[in-house]
Amino acid sequence: MTIRLLVVDDDPLVRAGLSLMLGGAEDLRIVGEAADGAEVLALVERLAPDVVLMDIRMPDVDGLTATEELRRRPGAPEVVVLTTFHADEQVLRALRAGAAGFVLKDTPPAEIVAAVRRVAAGEPVLSPAVTRQLMSHVAGAPAATGGDARRAAALTRTSLLADREREVAVEIGRGRSNAEIAASLYMSVPTVKTHVSRILAKLGFNNRVQIALLAHDAGLFDEDDPEPAT
Structure with missing residues (x-):
């Protein structure tokens, strides 16, 4: 099965880097990119991704608001939050909204790919140790x-x-x-x-x-x- 992935980040260099490293996995397909949370709902409806890789901090509509709006919709794709922090209020808010987990932006590419695969398969991204944290x-x-x-x-x-x-x-x-x-x-x-x-x-x-x-x-x-x- 090919996993359809939408990448959302306001930094074009980050988007390009993520698309490059994730696009190299045979079972992942980058179906679209967004620079702001305001674009997410329309892109999801048009592109039908399985997973959304969502940055938290964006200038117009942030990733938290976009995640909350998206996860309220029936049949919504899974969301993995991109963050620079292990545990802050914004990460917790995203998890409460239904994000399947989070990955740090400096996470090794192979681990991000593995996280996307687990989420697409309905498995938890957060280990018990991270949950305890x-x-x-x-x-x-x-x-x-x-x-x-x-x-x-x-x-x-x-x-x-x-x-x-x-x-x-x-x-x-x-x-x-x-x-x-x-x-x-x-x-x-x-x-x-x-x-x-x-x-x-x-x-x-x-x-x-x-x-x-x-x-x-x-x-x-x-x-x-x-x-x-x-």
């Missing part, structure tokens, strides 16, 4: 404006989950893999996968990072819980 950032950050409203909304959504599903959501929020969750909750890996699928369906989420963020927003963790092993 993000969750640590969320836990240590000062409460943002509207934090109380976000927590109330998150609690309302988590109330849709059965008790066992909520336990799995908490383990996902700790950055644990399916195997680690299975060992912690004394269930099989296939059972964990089933619970994760049900959680995604009930919450209307695209990936497990959104589950992790929701668990933190809802305050489902005890403050004295030990940090998971890395």
